[in-house]
Amino acid sequence: MRLVMLGAPGAGKGTQAVVLSKKLQIPHISTGDIFRSNIKNETPLGKLAKQYIDSGALVPDEVTVGIVRDRLAEPDCAGGFILDGFPRTIPQAESLDRILEELGTKLDMVIDIYCSDDVIIRRLSGRRVCPECTAVYHVRTSEMARQGICENCGAKLIQREDDREETVRNRLKTYHDQTEPLIGYYREKGILVRVQGEGSAADTTAEIYQVLGLTE
Numbered sequence: 001m002r003l004v005m006l007g008a009p010g011a012g013k014g015t016q017a018v019v020l021s022k023k024l025q026i027p028h029i030s031t032g033d034i035f036r037s038n039i040k041n042e043t044p045l046g047k048l049a050k051q052y053i054d055s056g057a058l059v060p061d062e063v064t065v066g067i068v069r070d071r072l073a074e075p076d077c078a079g080g081f082i083l084d085g086f087p088r089t090i091p092q093a094e095s096l097d098r099i100l101e102e103l104g105t106k107l108d109m110v111i112d113i114y115c116s117d118d119v120i121i122r123r124l125s126g127r128r129v130c131p132e133c134t135a136v137y138h139v140r141t142s143e144m145a146r147q148g149i150c151e152n153c154g155a156k157l158i159q160r161e162d163d164r165e166e167t168v169r170n171r172l173k174t175y176h177d178q179t180e181p182l183i184g185y186y187r188e189k190g191i192l193v194r195v196q197g198e199g200s201a202a203d204t205t206a207e208i209y210q211v212l213g214l215t216e
């Protein structure tokens with residue numbers, strides 16, 4: 001299965017992609033996680049990406065597309081993948097079409113997780129992430145998040161720097177201006193499915209399982 005998770009910042013793309021990746025046994029590819037790992041390791045890519053991420057803007061298309069092209073060519077992607085946070089612009093989507101054509105394949109489905117701006121602004125202030133293994137938690141639903149310790153690896157949880165309210169507002173603007181047009185792009189191709197992201201994470205998972213024909 002070749003899937004894209006679409007949706008605003010904080011809609012739950014990462015949360016759902018982790019569940020689906022386990023269920024379908026295919027890699028979860030988050031461009032945001034790739035950038036954050038490079039920032040943490042202070043690589044040249046990390047230094048470049050940080051300037052954009054900190055302000056809520058997008059990293060330039062040519063940089064991001066190159067990373068995804070290389071990642072999709074790796075052997076573990078041959079049986080399918082879940083892209084999370086890519087594509088985010090129409091040129092990125094067109095590049096993805098070309099990359100997949102070169103690999104002799106195409107997307108099966110694009111899952112758009114819907115969540116309103118108000119819910120997102122409230123939600124992102126409670127997010128905690130693991131800087132070591134990228135696990136994502138929320139203080140409202142996780143005791144470990146309230147204690148600030150990662151359930152998987154025991155590392156100390158942190159708040160993402162771009163989860164400050166002002167940056168979240170910029171990310172939302174970037175989303176509406178540059179990423180939302182992808183909904184029409186994929187709807188025209190007949191592969192877009194919209195699911196509700198405002199209920200519980202489990203409700204969203206159940207809806208995604210249903211559209212993919214999976215059982216619990």
Ligand code: AP5
Nearest residue numbers: 009010011012013014015031032059085127137138200201
């Ligand atoms: P990225 O890391 O992709 O961030 P994002 O799109 O802003 O999305 P988030 O990771 O914030 O949210 P999510 O939808 O994954 O939600 P989550 O599951 O964590 O990108 C970061 C930056 O990198 C971008 O701003 C950009 O600069 C750059 N970048 C990345 N990709 C790029 C690209 N392709 N091109 C250019 N630049 C790029 O859930 C959020 C919180 O809510 C968590 O606490 C979670 O526990 C909780 N939660 C989840 N679902 C529910 C639910 N149903 N109910 C209650 N709480 C929930």
Ligand code: MG
Nearest residue numbers: 013014015032
């Ligand atoms: Mg994410």
